[in-house]
Amino acid sequence: MRKALAELIHARLAPLVAEFVPNPRDFFELQTTPDPAKGDFALNAAMKLAKPARTRPLDLAQKMVAALAAETAWFTKVEAVPPGFINLFLTDEAITRELGRFAEDAEMGLRRDGRPETVVVDYSSVNIAKQMHVGHLRSTIIGDVLARVLSARGDRVIRQNHLGDWGLPMAMVLWKATPLLRDLEAKGLDPARELSLAQLETLYREATRACEAQPEAAAACHDILVRLQNGDAVLLQDWRTITRLSMREVYRLYEELGVLLTQEDEAGESHYRDSLADTVRQIRESGHLVESRGAQCVFLEHFKAKDGSPLPVIVQKSDGGFNYETFDLAAILYRIHALKASRLIYVTDARQALHFAQVFDVAHVCGWTKDPGRPVTLEHVPFGSVLGEDNKPLKTRSGENVKLADLLAEAVERARAVVEEKNPDLPEETKRQVARMVGIGAIKYADLSQNRNNDYVFSFPRMLALQGNTAPYLQYAHARICSIFRKAGLPADGAFGPPRLGHPAERALALKLQELPTAVAAVAAELRPHTLCNYLYELATQFTSFYDQCPVLTCEDPARKQARFFLCRLTQRVLARGLDLLGIDAPREM
C-alpha cells in the first residue's frame, strides 16, 4: 500500500517542484500521523521544499493539495494545515483494495526492489572445545534474524560461522587431549563416543592454569600450535576429532534454539590457514605494509595508541605467526572473491568495534572493496552485553559463564509452569511442545526486542510476562486467532472475505497489517531486529482491541462476518510470518 501510494504521490507532486530540486522523491516520504484526526498519512514535503521553491510552506502545501484533490479513488480528503503539513485521508475502498492485494501476495510484500545482493552474515562464531554460554547468545540470535530477513527480502544470503578453531586455545586443548585420545585408541574406543564437550572444556581450563604457572607448559603448547599450523598429520587428525565432537553439541543447541546454521556454514580460522601468507602479500603489494618492532603492520590514520603514537594493525607477528586480524582480512578476501559477496555483515559484540573498524579500514585502503567490479560494503553490527540483575555481566554464583544449555532448560521449565497454570487441560505432549516454543521464544524475543546497542538485563520473569512486549503475548494473540477458526469449524487457511470496513477498529487493523513490509525493510536497512518486534507488538495490540470491539463468531451480518474472518486470518498470517522471521515458533494453541 505504501508503495502504491508513494508512486501516486510522486507522479502528481514531482512536476510541481521538479525545477527546484533534483530528486523530488526524497521529499515525499509518507509519514504516520500523530492521531487519526490528522488523517492516515501525512507529507511534510511542502515545509522542506518551500525554501528552494522560494515560496511559503502553506502556499506550496495548498498547491500540492490541489494536485491530489482529483484522486477520489484514494482520498476522501486532502488538507493543508499550518505550518505546512499535508494530511491524507484514505477511502475505505483504497484500504480494502490494497489489503486484498497484500493478502494475495505469497511473499507478503517483503521482496525488495532492485537487484538481489549477495550478503554474507557472519555470526555465532563459537569456539571449539568450549561450551556455548551467554556470550554467544546475542550474536547467534541477532545474526540468525538478519539472515532470515535479508533472505526473505530476496537477497542471496550466505551464513558464515567463523569458528575459533586454529589459535593458541586450540593448541592448549590438544596438548591435554592428545594423550587421552591415544589412550582411548589403545583400548579400541571411539573418542567421539567417550568424550564430551564438557570434558574438553575442563582440559582447556587445566591447560590455561598450567601455562600460567609453568613456562615449559606454555612452550609445549606453543610448539603444538606451530606443528599443527605446519600440518602435522597426527595433530591434524586429533584436531578434526575434537572439532567434530565439539560442534556436535553446538548443533544440538542450535537446533533447540531454532538457529539455521549448519556444518556447511562453518568457515573458521582454519579455513583460511593456507591464505594467510597470501593475504599479507596482497597488503604488501598495495604498498601499505610496514615493519615495526619486527612485526608486519599497517598504520592507519585516525587510530592512536594510549600514548598518542600511531597504532598499528599487526597482520603478522614478529615470530612469523598470524593473529586474528589476519584471519579476518583473509576472510574478507574470500568472501569478496570466492563467495562474490557485495555486503559483509559481522554480528559481534560492541567491544570488538575497534578491531573491525581497523580491519575494514585496511580492506578499504588496500582497495579490496572497490576492486572486484562491484562496490563492497563492510558492516559491523555491534551489540551490548547480557547483564544479570545486579547490572554486571551475567555470571553464575561461582563467577562462571552461564551455560547456554542451562539457560534454555530453565526458560523451558519456567514456561512449562506458566502453561500448567494457565491451561492445565492441554494434553501432555502439547504442553511439552508449547513450553519449548514459549521458553525459547521468550529468550530470543527478549534479546531481539531491545535496541541492540544497549546492554540488557536478563530476567526470566520479564521475558515470560504475559502482558507487554514479550514473546508469550504475541504467541497468545496468534493462538487465540487459531482458536477462532477451530471454534468456527473452519480451516485456518480457508478463503475469507472480501475485506470490508465498518468499524474504526477494523480500519485501524487493516492499515496496521499492511505495514509489515515497512517494518521488515527497516530491519534490512538498519540491521536492527527490534523494529520488527515493535511492529508485531503494535499489531497484536491492535488486533486484541479489534477483537474486543468487533464480534466475529457471533456476528449477525454474513458479509461482515466474512470480512472479519479475513482480518483474523491475515493477522494470524502476519504474526506467524513475523515471528518466523524472528526465528520464533507460533503455537496454534497454548
Place this chain on the structure above:
RNA sequence: GCGCCUGUAGCUCAGUUUGGAUAGAGCACCAGAUUGCGGAUCUGGUGGCCAGAGGUUCGAGUCCUCUCAGGCGCGCCA
C-alpha cells in the same frame, strides 16, 4: 590521555541514522467494562526541566559544541 557506546515516567524500554504536529508503550498505582467469540482481555487516568548548558533552525529527544555521570576499548590473546 584518546576513542566508541549509553543517559527519556518510580522501574524496564521505544522514539535519535533521514529534525516535523500534543514525547509513546509495558510494569506498578488509581478508576471503569464484563457471566467474556481464549479475562493470558479491553477502555480511561495519575506520572516527563528527554542528564546539564550553549548553539543551528520556521521547528530539536533527534543536528553541532562543551560539561557531568556510567559502561567498554586502546602494539603482537581471540
